[in-house]
Structure formats: C-alpha cells, structure tokens
Amino acid sequence: MLASLTPLFADLPLLPERAATQAGDIDALFWFITAICFVMTVLIFLGVVAFAYKYRRRENAHAVQIEGSTKLELTWSILPFLVMLVMFAWGADLYFRAQSPPKDAMEVFVTGKQWMWKIQYPDGLREINELHVPAGQPVKLTLASEDVIHSFSIPAFRVRHDVVPGHYDTIWFTADKPGRYHLFCTEYCGNQHSKMIGWVDVMEPREYAKWASGGAGGSLAEQGQQLFQQNGCSTCHQMEQQGRCPILKGIYNKPVQLSDGRTVIADDAYLRESILDANAKIVNGFEPNIMPNFKGQLSEENVIQLIAYIKSLSPAVPASQQGQPPTVTPSAASRAASRANTANPGQTGSQVKQ
C-alpha cells in the first residue's frame, strides 16, 4: 500500500507555478498574510498550552477570579485590526491593478459554453480549450458566456474571473515564462464542469508570431463583416449616408447621445447590448422597434465578430493593431482550419454557420 503511494508523493507539487508577472505580487501578499496567520496561531496555541499546563487542576489550588481588562481588550482588538488594514490596502491595490488592463494589451476573446472554452483572436484564429499567448506581452481577455455562469482561471498566472452570462468581463495578464499551464473553469456549471479545462501555451514571441501567422476565414473583423451582410445589418446601417439607423463608422468608444438624454460610451458592452436587444438604449433622433432583436439568433462568438467589425470602422482603433497583420495565405488558412478541427472534431473551425 505505502509502496504504491510513494510515486504519488514524489510528484507532489507544494507550491504553484508562477508564469505571469502578477503571480509574484499576489504570492508576496499571500505569504505575508500566511505568516501573520502562522504567528497568531502559534501565539494562541502556546497560550492555550502554557495556561492549560501551568494552571492544571491540583489539590489545594484554587482559581483566581479575574473580571477582565479593558486595556487588554482594546489592545487585542485594535492591533490586529491595524494589521488587517495593511492586508486590505495591499490587496485592494493588487485587485485594482488586476482589473485595469494596459492600453497596449493584445486582445483575445473567450466564450464559455457548457462545457468548453472557445477562444477567438483578432486575426481570425479560433481554438477550443487552448489559449496561445506570447510571453512578455500584456494580454487582455474579454469573457462572455453562452449559457450559465462559468469562471475562467489560470492558476499559474493567478488570474481568475467569473464569466457571467449577459455581459462582458475582462481580465488581463502578462505571461513571462514559456510553457503549458492549466486552464480551469472554477464556477460549477453542470455535469461536465470538471472537463471544462484546457491549456494555456505561453510561447516565445517569435514562435507565437509564427503560430499566429494566418487567420482562417479572414480576421475577426472580416468575419464580422460577412455576418453584417448576411444578417442584413447593412441595409439600414449604411456606411456614409444616414439611413433609418445610426451610422456605425467611427462610433467605437465614442460618446453616444441617447433619446432619454443620457450619454453612454459605445464600448464592447454597449455594442453587445445594442446588437442583441436594440430597444434597450435608443440613440437620440432614431425610432425604437425598427431593428429586430438578435437575442437567441446570434451566438456570443458572432457578437464578438460583429463588434470587431464595428471597431474596424473606427480608424483610430484598427481591427488588428497588434503587430501581426493578418496575412492570409491559402496555406496558412487551411493549416489553421485543420488545427481548429483537431481541437474540436465536431465543428468546422473556419466558418461561422448561421
């Protein structure tokens, strides 16, 4: 029995891997809190053991009755609280940084669906349960869910965020150590929850460029443009001339005046809502109930493609600003398509079906 267990313990990791820049920061705080917990536990343990031993019940000894001590009470309330405030402030700083992706981050889109992770890159590559990222480059993930709540987590990077259906969540990281790392769903999502796992491949930038040099079926924006035609969006949302619907050119990340007087920024979340539920926010000067509801018609992946297209119509933010302009050669496209097919035999990786 013991002999058969030995190999188990030989491979036992005791510390998690660190493969992203913020992993060390979070670990430092983790060990700070752990050290304080350890000291406190030892102090209390020693106190209990020492008192229990020293004042153990003996013949002819009686307990000395003590009411208490306000000074002591205040000390052991305030001092720990001050230490906790350090944890609080330190933790808040890390948390705020984890939620503020840098402007130059490369964008990747992740859709959770029972029970797989679908990954889309701006240059049109798609994968399932595999995420390839270059080392040393900040990467921003936009997370969407097709069905229930999932949670996207890469333990080696110390990143995690729930993926809540109905809106976008974002996380970011800068991987700094090439290798393969676990990718887990950490919010229970049903039967095959424990199979909603995959791998993150951190690659040297040059290898990553080689890997990424080709998009199946064009860039994300090009895929979006096709959807834009197929779904008849282009009949009303015309490029130059004002139709029954707002012109989308140049709209991305710009303020939009609504009919109820509010002004909102046309970011990913706004565009997503307007595509799926056009009447939720009506642009000033336009009529409601003109655009059909696309909820249930378009998958989250389609919506991401459409947003990429709308984004590409804003010259300030070109669709693929990230160093690797999509050089679609037939061979690269078929290579990517076959890769997508291996990742998920049940689906064709290249074209979105309507």
Added chain:
Amino acid sequence: MATIAHGTPEIAAETVNYLNVEHGWKSWLFTTDHKRIAVLYLISITLMFFVGGLMAVLFRINLLEPEGIFSPETYNRLFSMHGIIMVFFFLVPSIPATLANFLIPIMVGAKDLAFPRVNLLSWYIYVIGALLTMYAVIRGGVDTGWTFYAPYSSTYSNSYVLAAAFGVFTAGFSSILTGLNFIVTVHKMRAPGMSWGRLPLFVWSNYATGLIQVLGTPVLAIVLLLLAFERIAHVGIFDPNIGGDPILFQHLFWFYSHPAVYIMILPGMGVISEIISCFSRKRVFGYSFVAFSSMAIAVLSFVVWGHHMFLTGQSMYTSLAFSFLSMMVAVPSAIKVFNWTATMYKGSVSFDTPMLYAFGFIGLFTIGGLTGLHLATLGTDIALHGTYFIVAHFHYVMVGGMVMAFMGGLHFWWPKITGRMYPEAWSKFAALIVFVGFNLTFFPQFILGYLGMPRRYHAYPPEFQALNVLSSAGASILGVGYLIPMVYMIWSLKNGPKVGPNPWGAAGLEWKIPSPPTTFNFDETPIVTEEAYNYGPLEEVIG
C-alpha cells in the same frame, strides 16, 4: 477530576423527570416541553448528519482517483446534497434547536420557552422540510451545489431542484420560529434578578443567533421562491436570456447565507464560553466584551455578503467596501478567542472530554478564521476563489469549529439531558480521533487550493492525487471518530453511571436542578442574586 461525582450513591431511586413523566409515542409527538422537543430535534439532526456524512464518504471515495470512480452525475449530486443537508438540516439547527432549546429556558430561570407550541411546530416544519429534501434525494438528487446558483438551477439543471429548494424553503421557517422563540424568551421570561448582564454567554450568543435567523431567513425564502417562479413559469428574474440578472440571485442568496454562517458558528462560540469557564473554574475573562462581540457579529454579518462576489462582476468600489467590512467582522471573533485563552489564566484547568473539544475548537476555529483573511483580502482572493482553499477554510470553521462545539456541548450537558454519564475513556479517545481525522482531511485541501485545484471537480489533473488521497484517508478516520460517540452515547442511556444535579461542579442555573430536570424545570421560580460564572469572589483586577 476530584470534583466529578459519578454515580453518587445518595441519588434516590427513580424520581419523576421530563423523560419518565409520560410514556408512549404520543407523549413525545404532542409534547410542548422544550426539553422533549430538543430531544426530538437531536434525533432528527443526528440522522441528517449521518446521511450528509455518508455522502461525504462516497464522494471522498470518488476523489481517490484522478478520473473519478463514479459518474459525474453521481458525484455532482453527492456533493450538492452533502452541502444542502449539512448546512440547512444539520448546522443551522444544530446547537440552537437542540442544546439551546433544552437550556435557554433553564438558564434564564423559566419553565419553558415563550411559545411552547410554536416550538413543537418548528420541529414539525423541520421534519417536513427534511422529508421533502429526502424525497429529492430518493428521486435522484439535485446537482446545483448547496448555493443553487442561477441560471444553472433555474434553467439548465435536469435534477430535482424544486423538491430540494422547497425542502430548504420549508426548513427555513422552522429556523425562524426557533429564533423568534429565543428572542421573546430572553426578553420576557428571565427570572427575577436575571439581568442582561447576568445572562450566561451561551444565552447571549443564541440571542444574537435568533436575531439573524429572524431577519435573514425570510430573504432565503424570497430567493428560493423567485427561483421556483423562474423554473416553473419562465419569468425572467435571474436568467439573462429571458431578461433576468444572475448576479441578483447571488446578492439575495448571500444576503441570507453569509449571516447564516454566523447562525452556524455563534451558538458554538456560546458553548465554548460555558465549557472553558467550567473546566477552568473561573468566570469568563472580559464577560461584557464576549457578550458584546456576539451582538457585533450579528450586526456586521449582514454587511459582508459581497465578499462572495469579488470576481463576479460587481463594481470594484463595492468590492472595496465589502473587503473592508469583512476585515471588521474578524475583530469580534478574535476578541472571543483571546478571551477564552485568557480565561484559563490563573484558573484550575481540568481535561475532561468537553474541555478537549473546546481546545480543538479554539485551534481549528483560529485556523479557519485566520484563513478567512486570505479570502477577504481582494488581491489574494483572485488566486483562491473557487478553489479547495475555500473548502478547507469553511470546513475549519464549520466542522472544526461548530461540530467540535456541538460535540463538546453534547458531552458537557449529556448528564443533564439524560441523567447519566458517558464512558470517560472512550469519549477522550473519540475526541482525539476526531481531531486527527479532521486535520488530515482538511489541511491538505488548503495546499490543493493554493495549487489551484478547483472545488466541485469530479475529476482532476493527476498531480493533485497525493493530497486527495490524504484527504480521503482523513475523512475515513473522521467518520470513525463520529461513529464512536454515537455508539457509546446510546449505550450510556441504559448503562452509564447515574449522576447528581451537578457532576461538573459548574455554576449556572441548569446545574442547580435535578438531572434530568422535571417537566417545569423549577419547583418555584428562582431568584438570581449573582452574576454568571460565579466560581468565587473577584480577587484580582488587571489594568
């Protein structure tokens, strides 16, 4: 041990007490005696505890192998039902419905609770809730986790969500009625001279618990009702595909379920105060701070629920506030631990079984509470949320804390409840087994969590196997540790040595009346002239 008078010879033959005053099943099922109802509750929750425990044993077997042994359907139902049964049908009623139900009227010097029939009603409601939940189990179980998160529970799950949710919904009312009864009893039924400042700390902690039960549980009822609406009538409340908001579910659910954590731990803290004081033969150090800390916990417990949603898309500033408030709720818990330790200072400490459980409680609750800091801190929660670290943390509080306190309290008041003493050597042995088994089960889970192993996984990457095997081995030891007391306590009902009114030489009204007590507890209403824990006159003042 000199003070313990096992089987004192001067005890007369059979005297009339609450157990033998009437016979037959009707005398139990229609009783309004708080002590008999406490016994009914004790039997019911013990049954549920072993059902929930059996499920834990089964899924720990599954986790011996990285690919799992049972199917994912089976595993998911096992951990969900384990959580639902243990939280709603064991931990929430554990101490309040049994020990407190038995003791609070006696401790305040009353004949019964304020509403004896409501007390019986609460037990019937509990039984109906438990039967509904067992119906869900027999039909095939529920697979949503004890948290019932929408939209999975409302739209996607194919299991018996409604039956289980309705069982929990029902059991909630029994909890409300118990809390209500305690609040009114403590306010209105105290004997002459029993001022608020003389109440035993066990009463204080259950009073605070009662407030949470009455104010929090209705919100659980609301959220389960809304869940049922959405599941049956497809009214869009939580599912975004039909216009709902899944985060709304979590706000409502945790608005009850975080305070519920304190429903589960506060009564245990009260037990520990009683035990430490008795077996140190000393008044509790800083009585008013310990009493006040229970009330502070009850209040603060209602404003920390957002720490379950740091990574769920609530605003960063909301998270900031909840992180800060979660730090604050740690302070009153720390106050209690320090005061218990200080209570032993210059005491006369003996190591009877209840005290062993109290030591276990202090150690394990301290670890459980302190690891809460990792999760209340925003930065580290990113790494630990949704992993086994959380599982370990709350089991250290719930099992290492509350179940230890429950076992300690049960041993402490067992002679009062039954009139007989349990076997000393066996009970010490079992306490040790529980402590070892518990740590072996749950300590490896802290490491698993830090390594990144997600909770609620039917299968896992092979590098996590060693720690999972350790944890499962510990669970089997822990299981034995709980079965031994079950056996010897039943044995002691017939064979344990009879005890007098006060086998521990403890202070407190419950030790001034016979063991077991008579139906109306006191022949005449007691008049209280001293503070709680009067083990001798005050001799020393610090600072």
